[in-house]
Amino acid sequence: MRVAVTGGAGRLGRSVVAGLAAAGHEVTSLDLRPVPGPPDDGAAHLRIDLADAVATRATFATLAPQALVHLAAIAVPFSRPEHEIWDLNTSVTFHAVDAALAAGADHVLIASSPTVLGYGAPLGWSPSYLPLDEAHPIAPWNAYALSKAAMESIGRMVATQRGDDVRVASFRPCYVIAPEEWAGAPTQQGHTVAQRLADPALAAASLFNYVDARDAAGFVERWLEAAREAPNAQTYLVGAADAFSARPTADVVAEHLPALAPFAAGVAGHDPLFSVAKAERELGWRPERTWRAETAGGPARGAALPDDDDDAAPVERVAAARGGEGA
Numbered sequence: 001m002r003v004a005v006t007g008g009a010g011r012l013g014r015s016v017v018a019g020l021a022a023a024g025h026e027v028t029s030l031d032l033r034p035v036p037g038p039p040d041d042g043a044a045h046l047r048i049d050l051a052d053a054v055a056t057r058a059t060f061a062t063l064a065p066q067a068l069v070h071l072a073a074i075a076v077p078f079s080r081p082e083h084e085i086w087d088l089n090t091s092v093t094f095h096a097v098d099a100a101l102a103a104g105a106d107h108v109l110i111a112s113s114p115t116v117l118g119y120g121a122p123l124g125w126s127p128s129y130l131p132l133d134e135a136h137p138i139a140p141w142n143a144y145a146l147s148k149a150a151m152e153s154i155g156r157m158v159a160t161q162r163g164d165d166v167r168v169a170s171f172r173p174c175y176v177i178a179p180e181e182w183a184g185a186p187t188q189q190g191h192t193v194a195q196r197l198a199d200p201a202l203a204a205a206s207l208f209n210y211v212d213a214r215d216a217a218g219f220v221e222r223w224l225e226a227a228r229e230a231p232n233a234q235t236y237l238v239g240a241a242d243a244f245s246a247r248p249t250a251d252v253v254a255e256h257l258p259a260l261a262p263f264a265a266g267v268a269g270h271d272p273l274f275s276v277a278k279a280e281r282e283l284g285w286r287p288e289r290t291w292r293a294e295t296a297g298g299p300a301r302g303a304a305l306p307d308d309d310d311d312a313a314p315v316e317r318v319a320a321a322r323g324g325e326g327a
């Protein structure tokens, strides 16, 4: 399949681009910035600002992709002024989807976020039930989460407009950990995997969720394969099969998220607070990697960031200080 991946130079995008190319797809990555290092992932890489609707339409017309995987976004809450996050995330999604459909694409997959559910809200939040699933009510409380809810709506609009001729879905990846981050490179919030494991308060901000970027890439691949037969216009949570905690989930929830404790009492062992049963049921996808296996050799601390992330890390640390968690 000819696949256009927006945000292909990003933390998740690099694994998605490499995974789809390795699976035999003809992949073009579209991103504002270059991939760090020489691209050796078997894909084509184009630099483009998707905020430019005219340039986006022209580029997609030339590429004529059959599928759009839309990942480009400001991915960290509070990393820019709220209005910029709202404007960019919603407009680039509209432009990319509009341009892909105009160019003939009949598969559209949009990266949303579990933050649409509303956890971390300054006035408090408690779930309707645990584990969280796709049927749980959403309650976005910042521009990032609200933009993700709007992006999911753009996907549903496509289904309303085009019916089942176009297959469309949104997915909500949990806290994405890229391959180099298991080895010690900083994660999205600026700290390492080792620090996140040592200080449960860090992972509590995302309700101990996480997903290996290659597993999320596997979800994208699986959706492209299965979308024709699966229910259309769906949303999927995409997370690991366990919680990001060395201690049993209910114990760390009781200590770090006391408002959730009554709901978590029935969560067994190290099970996650996010269910990925729908993705398994409808698409046959399941996560394969766990933090235990990935850190079994001991995560190396302080590994170098890929070149192009050097200037992003301080912004992410500022966002972390304000409670902005991208997952």
Ligand SMILES: NC(=O)c1ccc[n+]([C@@H]2O[C@H](COP(=O)([O-])OP(=O)(O)OC[C@H]3O[C@@H](n4cnc5c(N)ncnc54)[C@H](O)[C@@H]3O)[C@@H](O)[C@H]2O)c1
Residues within 6 Å of the ligand: 006, 007, 008, 009, 010, 011, 012, 013, 030, 031, 032, 033, 048, 049, 050, 051, 070, 071, 072, 073, 074, 075, 076, 092, 111, 112, 113, 114, 172, 173, 174, 175, 176, 177, 188, 326, 327
């Ligand atoms: N990382 C996570 O934990 C996480 C969790 C939930 C959802 N998500 C979502 O997954 C997607 C990918 O996240 P990520 O962690 O890889 O983020 P990232 O910041 O590493 O990558 C996003 C990419 O989008 C590109 N981009 C931004 N604006 C653009 C524009 N105007 N034109 C072209 N490209 C542009 C950036 O250059 C960047 O390479 C995002 O939509 C994010 O909101 C991420």
